[in-house]
Amino acid sequence: MNPLKLAFLAGQRFVSTMHSDSIGRATRWLVTNTGGRCAYVHELWVCEQGRLPSKARGGATYGTTFVTDVAPWKVGRDLAAHEKYHRDQQWNQDGLLFPGLYYRAEVIDVWIGGGCNRYEAAAEAASNGGGGYTC
Numbered sequence: 001m002n003p004l005k006l007a008f009l010a011g012q013r014f015v016s017t018m019h020s021d022s023i024g025r026a027t028r029w030l031v032t033n034t035g036g037r038c039a040y041v042h043e044l045w046v047c048e049q050g051r052l053p054s055k056a057r058g059g060a061t062y063g064t065t066f067v068t069d070v071a072p073w074k075v076g077r078d079l080a081a082h083e084k085y086h087r088d089q090q091w092n093q094d095g096l097l098f099p100g101l102y103y104r105a106e107v108i109d110v111w112i113g114g115g116c117n118r119y120e121a122a123a124e125a126a127s128n129g130g131g132g133y134t135c
């Protein structure tokens with residue numbers, strides 16, 4: 001690969017990872033300051049939401065942090081593997097663009113196509129169905 005392109009991609013990944021980490025830290029701050037609690041389990045930051053509703057379906061990953069409505073230690077390895085895929089391969093890859101890409105896929109793949117969101121399908125494939133999606 002062209003060294004300039006390689007350097008550009010490495011820089012892009014670095015910036016996206018910084019975004020992802022900042023979003024994860026901000027999420028943990030918001031959750032713990034609205035009555036929730038966070039812990040590092042299965043090599044993933046997991047938060048149980050407090051008064052601020054901040055998750056859809058079984059939970060949502062914001063940057064490096066997964067927010068759900070159960071205690072962090074109740075999150076199993078399979079679900080953690082699914083969420084770590086969102087963190088490592090999607091948030092860290094696309095940074096601040098990821099939420100927009102995710103919701104675009106939600107419209108195209110789920111609302112219009114009637115199938116599974118491509119980002120969820122990828123996370124499920126990587127975690128042997130750890131997220132529990134049936135689509």
Ligand SMILES: [Zn+2]
Pocket residue numbers: 082083086119120123131
């Ligand atoms: Zn997911």
